[in-house]
Amino acid sequence: MIDATEPKAQVLVVDDDPRLRALLCGELGVEGYGVSEAVDGQSALIHLRAAPTDLILLDWTLPDFSGVEICRRMRSSGVFTPILMLTGRDEVRDRVEALDSGADDFLLKPFSIEELLARVRAQLRRAGYAQAAANRDRLELADLSVILSTRDVSRGGRPIQLSVREYDLLVCLLRRCNSVVDRESILREVWGENHFGDDNLLDVYIRYLRKKIEASGQPTLIQTVRGVGFMLREGETRS
Structure with a gap:
């Protein structure tokens, strides 16, 4: 069992079987873990945008997307949280497909709880949970800081009030700071997989966000990469 003095590792259970999910x-x-649950892939993706997660237990067969497809979507959008795939598929080609899609481990149903817990511990050790736990609640770039558990945003010690969508957009970029994030990935992560609205909506919210986090006399943070998307990186001072 986890030492009660240490931060809890956060585990997301994604399974549409209510009995197995409850178990x-x-x-x-x-065992002392913080646990969240999702009944399908869409709910899992939404949860991952909103809350820190250290490990995902992911069922292969879900009502909307397969576990393999969820793995691919997470990895392509820059989510590298360890994934333990749970499935009844026993063919070698299935195991290869799961691992190639981005899963870190593969557990065949039915399984013993003891083995599952051992694999959970192994994945957390492998991901360096103990070292990362103290820092995973805070995202920073230069003097910009976001505390995920409280959704507090500040720059240079000055609190900044953001709308829900502005906050989600900032976190999306901040999780990948110094890397270009393409427009499609941002829209999918911040507005959801089924967003079919005006693509210019993203530019509108980028302007809103810039006004709030880039005051006059401060270095710019949101950089436009024309024809591709945006990148969070410290730039030149705004006049």
């Missing part, structure tokens, strides 16, 4: 959440909770 897994209960056992993980007893």
Whole structure:
């Protein structure tokens, strides 16, 4: 069991079987983990945008997307949280497909709770959870700081009030600071997989965000990469 003095590792259980989901959440909770749950892939993706997660237990068969497709979407959008795939598929080609899609481990149903917990511990060790736990609640670039658990945003110690969408957009870029994030990935992550609105909406919210986090006399933070997307990186001082 986890030492109560240490921060809890946060585990997301993604499974549409209510009985199995309740069993897994209960056992993980007893072991001292913080547990969240999702019934399908869309709910899982939304949760990952909103809350820090250290490990994902992901069922292969879901009502909307397969576990393999969810893995691919997470990895392509820059989410590298460890994934333990749960499945009844026992063919070698299935295991290869799961691992190639981005899963870190593969557990065949039915499984024992003891083995599942051992694999959970192994994945957290491998991901360096103990070292990362103290820092995973804070995202920073230069003098810009975001505390995920409280959604507090500040720059140079000055609190900044953001709307829900502005906050999600900032976190999306901040998680990949110094890297270009393409427009499609931003729209998918911030507005959802089924967003079919005006693409100019992103530019509108980028302007809103710039006004709030880039005051006169401060270095710019949001850089436009024309024809591709945006990147969070410290730039020249605004006049």
